Each structure stands twice: as structure tokens, then as C-alpha cells.
Amino acid sequence: MIKAGIIGATGYAGAELARILAGHQNVQVIWLGSRSYLGQAYASVYQNMAEIIEQSCLDDNIGELAKQADVVFTATPQGYLASVMKEEYLEQARFIDLSADYRFKDVAVYEQWYQIGHKSPQFMKEAVYGLCELNREAVKQARLVANPGCYTTCSILTAYPLIKEGLIDPDTLIVDAKSGTSGAGRGAKVNNLFCEVNENIKAYGVTSHRHTPEIEEQLGYAAGRPVTISFTPHLVPMNRGILATEYASLKRKPDGSLPTEEEIREVYKQYYAKETFIRVLEPGVYPETRWVEGSNYVDLNFKIDPRTGRIVMIGALDNLVKGAAGQAVQNMNLMFGLPETEGLSMAPLFP
């Protein structure tokens, strides 16, 4: 039995983690950390867990937790884990961080986009970027996994094979992404009130969203050179789900022709056919967030537009599962030698 602790267990991502782990047969959750609800019964905060989770919320004593736990999940504000992390903790337990603190190799990029200083850059190199399908072997060995962002998981997986194979021009990549509101967190802000979000769609973080450099770094590895993209997130009146609509110019063959639908599909299959959690849909069937809700799946598809020479790639996932807690559990499974799908085999809930 793996002993697990969660710091930040009462945010939406932390709560999804608590929910998934409650159904994981190899895990015992020994610590539900929440400063805001310290001492309160967890099920009084998330009443869906009544008679399932009996524990109360503990503090965020990460030193004590590292001693007691085999794995520590941190679903905490940006900068928190970086500010408390020590080598001894990493010797005592394995860490899966859902914040952005260890997602970048270059501390300057982090500090520029997040506008905070990084307190423990010495661990940035070691940290493994936990996009399981791309970094599976490295994750297995990792002491410290940087769990990817929700938009980034969707955006990267959707474009990755075509960039890696040199089929699209990375500098033409435009990612127009749409997210459900749980991605905005559970903080009490006027902008996230029901009446402000309902019956509305808006863009935000235009040209400046923090997931931009994360996508660029990972796709840069695929391209073998730095990549600069346009990324615009939008807020959609629904609870869960991310849809990424991605546009890029196809590279033409020496004879000037575009790659064919079949050639592109073959590349996607080559990369993802064996991946349990990635579903490349049938031709003409495009991803929709409703078909992945509550599951760890990423649905993908694409369409070539001969008129413009562009390809439209579309990906969908549940931001709280594959975009956060589900992927964190998938990383844990890899790290502890469990079947990768353990605790993650729930079918999407519809409607």
C-alpha cells in the first residue's frame, strides 16, 4: 500500500486527486492538507465524499508529511513548493507537483512569466516533466515530477507528432483553447461567480497566458529548436473540459504537394495507437469535451484544408483529470511500478 499525502487538497484539482485516490486500490491517503479548512472534516468541504473520506483537513507540514508518506502531491499556489523544497524531503518521499514550479528548465523563463522569484532552482534540472506519454521512462525514475498544466497537456499532445516529424511549421502554430470554469480554481472572486460566467464566453490572458512558454518549451524539444507560438485561452460556461483548436501551415513536399490525410493519420497512429489514454478519432469525427468528462482520455483529430495549406488539429480532455489529477495519478503509477491505468479506468460520464 502506497502512503500518499496531498497538500492543497481542497482546491478543485486537489479534490479531484482525493476522489481518484479514494478509488485507487494500491493507495492509502494519509494526509489531506488544507490551510483554509484546517481541522474541518474533509467531507464537510466536499460533501460528495460523505461516508467515503472520514478524515479531517491537516496543515501543510511538508517536513512531517515527507517522513510519513511514500508520495507527496502538491496542488498548491505557484511558488509554494519551490519555497519549501529541500534535498532531504526528496530523499524521504517522491514528489508530484501540480503547480508550475518545476515545469521549466530555465529559471529565467519561469520568473519572467510568473513574476515571482524561484526559491529552489537547483531542483529544476532534476525535475521530470510529467507528460506521461512523452516522458514515460524518465518519470519512472523521477524523485520529483512536474505535473503539466491543463492547457499545455492538451495543446502539446495535439500537435506533438506533427512537429516531431517535421510535418508542420512550428512558427505558424496558433493554439486557440477553451476551458471549463473549474480551471479558474475555487477562489472567491467576482469574475468566477455563476452570473458572471454563465451565458458568456471571453478570451483572457491574451498574448500573455503562463501556459504559453510551457507549450513552447516542450514543442521546442520536439522541433529541435526554439518555437514561438500564439496561445489564447477562453473561459466557457461549463464545469470541466478543455478544447484546443490548433492551426499550422503544413510543410509542402518537394513537388509542392501537401501531405495527405492518410499520411498524417498514420503519424498520429504511430505515436498514439498504443496509448491507452489517447484516442485518435475516426475521420470526420472531432473531439468534444462531453466525451471525455470525468475520464483520463485525450481525444484527438485533425483536418487538412487544401485551400489554405493549413491543418486544423483539435484535442479535448478533462482539465481536472488528464489535465491535472488524473495525470498526477498516472505519473504515480509509473513511479511505483503499477499498471499505468490503475485507478484511472473510469469511462467518461455522459450526459
Add this chain to the structure above:
Amino acid sequence: MIKAGIIGATGYAGAELARILAGHQNVQVIWLGSRSYLGQAYASVYQNMAEIIEQSCLDDNIGELAKQADVVFTATPQGYLASVMKEEYLEQARFIDLSADYRFKDVAVYEQWYQIGHKSPQFMKEAVYGLCELNREAVKQARLVANPGCYTTCSILTAYPLIKEGLIDPDTLIVDAKSGTSGAGRGAKVNNLFCEVNENIKAYGVTSHRHTPEIEEQLGYAAGRPVTISFTPHLVPMNRGILATEYASLKRKPDGSLPTEEEIREVYKQYYAKETFIRVLEPGVYPETRWVEGSNYVDLNFKIDPRTGRIVMIGALDNLVKGAAGQAVQNMNLMFGLPETEGLSMAPLFP
């Protein structure tokens, strides 16, 4: 391995059944019947099941299905099963009917409220009303289970203990119920279009909804005499969930006093404390549909109003799970000697 078939597998209740059974380790689904989508891949109709269900939709040949299957679920229009049922089918397989065909003992009540003739009233006596918590032992032996309606499961379980114990006057019972829109089915009707349901709440079936006599029959058994109630359903702009707000006059004690909060709570505990799927909430915490979504739970609570001498009882469930497919699986588990919770242990999904 139990061989199961579903007739009506592409309605919302049938699809939820297919989804739950896909995760049930003792069941193999051998038949997904759907006239509307005959021959089409099931996962092309419910794309959430892509790479989970590989089968295509079959017809509704119930004779052949009865031969091949151990259990047949029918999520079919009112009158369908009654029109095809034969003794030999019941000798070949066990039946769990999600329609209303066998929910009543009195054929006249059925024919009056449903306005159709009943073609096989000879099975009505034998059929067991599959409200598991009330009829557990009878369900275990049944060949034919009438799976209760969604509103009725919620309405009955909420008031049952107090009526059974004679604490409220059944003739004062008023059930004001609210349902998510999946309860209206997947038929293509203008009234169920997004723009017609969204940003709206309405009552329907005022004084005439078909679940009324079903609630009355079962509560009548509890009261030991016929019961007549007021029941008003409402349509709420959400996918899943039923909330029943129930009002009744408390019976006063010989000294004129009302029962106390503690006395009432004790009765609820006595009936439900051992029931896995019924959660009587803490004092002051009332059921909300979000806390049961995607699960087989019924959440209950109540409040005494000394000003009026009434009690307000509130119950919540997921209409597609405990109100339909989940309860059908619970019935199947009972009928086949499996743990009652098998395949039903998913925690509610929030948000």
C-alpha cells in the same frame, strides 16, 4: 461471468447502464439493442465509449436474447415489454425492466395513468418492485424486477421511514420535485432543445404526472392504507439530478407536542444507517444534487418547522444512476448473489 443484454441501449438510461456494466467485473454485455441505431457502432452513438465498447447495435429480438443472456435489461418505451413478454422468456433469463410496465399491482391504475392497455397483466403480481432498500429479499428471488422510476425512488425513500412509523400524516404529503433534463430522454423534441431548457425552470405534468400513483402505491404499503398525495415535477437546466422537497404535517403526541429533531433523526438512522447507498446528512446540511452526481447515492435530511407543525424532508439522487441504471445494477447484484455495491462504488463527480 453474467451474460447481460440491454434492449433500448441508446436512450440516456440505457447508455448509463451500458457504461456502468462496462466497468462491472462480473458482467459481460452480449447485446446492445437499439432499433434507431441498428448496425451502427455503439461508440459512434455514444462517443464517450470509444475504445471501451467495440460492439455495434443489435435489434430487439427479445426471444433470442432471452436464450443467450442470463439477465435482460429493458430500457424501453412504456408498454413495450408488456406487449412481448412470455412465460418462456422468464424461464430462460431474469428480467429487469426500467419501464413502468410491471411497477403496479393493479392493472387499472396502470391503464388509467399511462393511457395504454396492458398486454400481459398476468405477470404483474409476480413482478417485484425493485426498490432495493425496501424489497431486498424479494428482489433476490425475483425472475422479473420492475425497476422504480427516478422521481419515485427519491420521493419514496425520503418519506418512507416517517410514514412507516406513523410520524406524519400521509394525506398531507406534498412532493415538489425538480429534475435535470436527462430525465426527459433523448428524443428530438423542440421542448428539450438547449435554448428552450437553458435559463428556465418550469413545472410540468401538474396534478397528472405518472409517477404519482407509483409513489402512492408504495407509500400506501408503508402506511397500511391507501394514500393520496400531491406531486409536482419541475424541469431544471442541468443534465442530471433529482431533488425532492417534501412537506407533511407531523402527528402530534398525546400531549400535543411535536416529535423532536432527535426522535425523527433516530428513525431515519434506524432505517438507513446500514444502507451503503443512503446517506442521512448531518443536521443543518441539506441534500444538493451536485453531491450525488454520477453515483448511486441518495442523500437525505429534514427540518421540523414548529411554526406550522410540518416537517420538510429533502432527498437527492442522480436520476440516471440510483434513479435508473445504477439501481438496475444493484437489483442485478442482489439477484445474482453478488455484493450489492459491485460496479457501483464510483464516488460522486464534482464539480
Add this chain to the structure above:
Amino acid sequence: MIKAGIIGATGYAGAELARILAGHQNVQVIWLGSRSYLGQAYASVYQNMAEIIEQSCLDDNIGELAKQADVVFTATPQGYLASVMKEEYLEQARFIDLSADYRFKDVAVYEQWYQIGHKSPQFMKEAVYGLCELNREAVKQARLVANPGCYTTCSILTAYPLIKEGLIDPDTLIVDAKSGTSGAGRGAKVNNLFCEVNENIKAYGVTSHRHTPEIEEQLGYAAGRPVTISFTPHLVPMNRGILATEYASLKRKPDGSLPTEEEIREVYKQYYAKETFIRVLEPGVYPETRWVEGSNYVDLNFKIDPRTGRIVMIGALDNLVKGAAGQAVQNMNLMFGLPETEGLSMAPLFP
């Protein structure tokens, strides 16, 4: 040109008032008071009013406002207006208060249900309860109008004629009401976040909601004696709208028969046929909130249930218009001798 000021102009009710008054041809708004957004452009807070309202938010200097304005609207927290009101203000301007401060004649009732002391009970007698259709003549003369609550406007108008005519037993009245989320205000609270409200319905204030005594007081005047009712509000995932489903036992005639559908309908027509803002719907057509959204209408209908001897009455309105700002403007029109519908003739917006 009537000079109007609004204190509390950035809550949802205050904003609706600002919006309606911006389209009222006899009114000039000279003061938009908002402590929270003091000094900010009003249209930066409510961006829908860009290029329509050019003013910035002022403070809540009610003394100065009373001097400058002909009419002062207060959409302020409970207790605010009572704590600052003076005789001299009432001599300078007329007041329409959207809070509960002057809705009751008995200060003890206010203090018990609102749990705050009342600082100016001397004005409670004088204040006119501004339910226009019931108190039209008194409103015309009033210096101080207590604008009714949203639930109460709907609940009272729906039952009023039948209680006034002695057709139902007031002590059997049960009001089960459902409201859109704008009724919960624009305060930044976790409970009102999109993800907490969406895909959910819940009861709240069970047996204790503050609108209960307000309904009781007004219906008591109709009945000619004190009335005690059950009232349960529910929160619905939509922006606007209140639906009240009301149950009561019909009084039987000396021969034991119930009043007929036609007799009841005749009574409703008698009270409301000439009322522009009350629409008694065709038999069999029940009110839905979507049909009144954005308008000052109240839609009403009813159904007799001979099985139980009860009548089900249903009413619907837009909580921000007829339930708050629209009715406030209707009161203002009456007070200043304008046509009652001035500025209020917008048809409901659908979908």
C-alpha cells in the same frame, strides 16, 4: 425631468435599476452610489453600459443626494437605510428602498427574522409596501416606499386573489419557490461560484428564510387574520427568474363540492385582467421563467386537483425586474404621476 439617485448601484438589483432608468425618458440619473467602486467609471464595472452611462461611481452621501434628487433608490444591505434615515431627507426627496428595512409594520418581526436592531422604527408605519397592484393608491402618495422582495412579490401575487376571496385555507399554504442565482447577489462567495451553482439544485433557508414573514404579513391582510405558511426557496442554475409553486387546500362549498376551474379563473381575471404587468395564462399553460425574462411581467396560472382537494398555483417573474428594479420604477412612475408602464415596456427576451 425627474432627478434620480441610486445608492448601491453596483449590485445586481442596483445595476438593473441603472439600466432601466437609462432607458426611461422622464428620468435623469444624477448619482450612482457605490462604496466598492468609488471613483471608477460605472461602465468599467458593468461593461454592458459602455457608451450608455458615462458617469463614475460616487459615495453614499445620502444627505447630499436627498438635496439634489427628486427620488432616491436604495439597493443597500439590510439595516443600512434604517440606520441613516431622517425626517429631513423625507422632506427633501421621495425614497424607494429595495432592502427590507421598511417592509414590516411590526419592528419585532423585522428584528427577529433579520437579527439586527432597527434604527428608525418611527418610519415603519408611514412606509408604504410597494406591491403596486395591491397598494396603488397609497404608493402614489408615499414619501417612503418599501419595495417588496423578489420571492414575496411572486408568492403574494400568485395566491392573493384566492385568499382575499376566501377560496383557500391560508393555513394550508405551502410555497415552494425556485430562483435564479442573481438573487444571491454579486458578493464574492465560494457558494455562488459558477462551478458550485452549475449542474446543481438545492434548497436553502429551510423553514427560516426572511421572506417568509413578509409573505405572511401581506397575505394576512388579505385573509383578515394572521397567516402562517411554509416557504422553501431553492437555487437554480440560471441567471434570472423566480418560479413559485404554491399548494393550498380549497375550501369546499356547503354541498361539499370544490370550486370549479371556471370559478377560480373568474376570480383571477377579476383581480388582474386590467393589470398590464400580470398575465393570467390560458388554461393548461403554466408559467415558465423564460417567458418573463428581462420584463416586468408576472405570469400566473393554476390547476385544481380533485383527488386531493388542493389547488396548485404557479407564478413566474424576473427577480431583477418585477422582483426588484422594475417594480421600483413602477412605484416611481406611480409616485410621480407618470404612466405606470413608462420605461418598462420591454418585451421578455427569449431565448
Add this chain to the structure above:
Amino acid sequence: MIKAGIIGATGYAGAELARILAGHQNVQVIWLGSRSYLGQAYASVYQNMAEIIEQSCLDDNIGELAKQADVVFTATPQGYLASVMKEEYLEQARFIDLSADYRFKDVAVYEQWYQIGHKSPQFMKEAVYGLCELNREAVKQARLVANPGCYTTCSILTAYPLIKEGLIDPDTLIVDAKSGTSGAGRGAKVNNLFCEVNENIKAYGVTSHRHTPEIEEQLGYAAGRPVTISFTPHLVPMNRGILATEYASLKRKPDGSLPTEEEIREVYKQYYAKETFIRVLEPGVYPETRWVEGSNYVDLNFKIDPRTGRIVMIGALDNLVKGAAGQAVQNMNLMFGLPETEGLSMAPLFP
């Protein structure tokens, strides 16, 4: 008093037209045509219009209507008006067509994208494309106005000034658009049911949506040469509203620098500052559909991204108002010499 008729008065666009015209002081609606609801009271189909519209639905006898009316609005399926139009009708009344039949100058483009033959191409040249802000003078003289599509109105107005002024490269233009569900019409289709649309976002018509060539034709006029763009519409779980997020590469100046924020803003102001219905928002404030709901406004803004050399332009409107019925009324006002804003001065409804 202008006598107006509507053919197709019970679709969502037709109903919005009926609603707006009911409040227009210079118009008398003499004909509400609806084959589906022939003979039924209009207010029984759109119950929001109870006691506002007393008429019943008539047939689509366009010959008779042309004789009686001064202006005929057709909110009919593609191909309908083209199949019945005659020179004599245009001599009797003026026509505003909300379908696509006369939006193109090249019949081949229409027939290719709409996959139907055009029955009266002789009127295509004469028809004026009724995007009021661009073609105001031509509209005033027109006998036949082709009212633009909802997506196209938003997409064109957002990019027009920058293309006209040569500030962006039209061939790099990518329009990622999001629409509320009323845009999908009131037809009874499974795909538009509440439970299918709610809690979901999806792309549709990928690389093939019919509004693509309409945008291209109009922006081609601005560019002075043919333009080919990428256009992807998405369906959002809300009733009304379109948001267009548009990406294009800025043309660099001879010195290699990009245009500045101020230069771009100046161009937008030059084109739109005098337009009542176009609001160019403050820097940093981006359009959201909630701020235009129920109004005829288009909100616009943009952001330069020096990292990519692209500009992100964003526009928002209400698809039923400025995207359909409101613009149709604006066109009518122009054609009949009325103030352009007559009947269209409603402020956006929020929340």
C-alpha cells in the same frame, strides 16, 4: 407607419425580429408567416409575446404579402427566397433577406458552398450586402438587401479596418469563432438537445463552414484582391452571443518595426468612432458576449503580440440581434429614412 411582414417568423431569428418590431414605433407588423404553426396564435408559440402580439401565424404567400407590405423580411431556409423571387415583388415592396440567397455576387460560390442550385441569379448583382456600417449608402437605395450572417458580421467588422488599411496580411487571417446555441436554430435535432449541448464545447464545419466564403468575399473587397482564410466555428453552451478571436500577421514597416498599439487603435477609431453600434473598448478590456446580449452592439478590441509579430483581434455581438434581426431592422431604418437606431436602443441585458 411602415407595414412589415415576416416570412419564417417562428424560427429564433424570425422571433427576434417580431420582438424587436413589436417595440418599433414606426412599424406595424401585418404578417407573421410560419408554415409549421399555421393558424396558431403567435403567442402560443412564443409565450413571451403573450398580450403583446395578438396575431396568429399566416402562410408564406409572398405574392400577397408583397402587395400588402412596404417591407418583407424573410428568415427562411437557404434557397427559399431565391426560388420564389420575381421582379414584380421587388416593384411592390422592399425585401430584407436573412438567408444567404443574395449574399454573393458569384453564383458559383453560392452553389458550391451551399450545394443547392440558385433559382434567381439575376437578382444577385442588384442585391446589396446589408452590413450597414460598410454599405450604408447603398442600403438606403436598395430594393433587395442581403442581411449578413451572424459569424460573418462579427468576423468582418473585427478585421475590416486593418485589412482595408493594409496593416495585416489577409492571407494569414485565422478566425476562431464561438457561438451560442440559438445560432443552430429551433429545429428538433438530437444534436441540439439540452443534454447534448450543455457541459460541452465542440468545433463543427471544420474547414467547410458556409460563412467562410462570405467573409472572404467582403474582406476581399477591402483588400482589393481575393482573400483566403481559415474559419472554425464552435458551439458554446449558452443561448446567445458570438465571440470571434482573429489572428493575423502584422505587416512590418520598411524599418522592420511593427505598427504600434496607438497606430492600430487610431485606425479602429477612424472607422468606428462615429458608429453607434460599434464600441471599441478601452485598452486591455476585451469583448465578452455577456456585455452585448440583447443589444445591437458589436464590441471590439485587439492586442499586438511582438513575440510572434501577430495581432489578436476580438469581436463580440449578439447573434440574434446585430447578427440577424437587429441588423435587419437597422437596414430597414436606413431604407426608409428613419433614424438608424430606431427600435434598437435597448441596453444589453446583464446578467
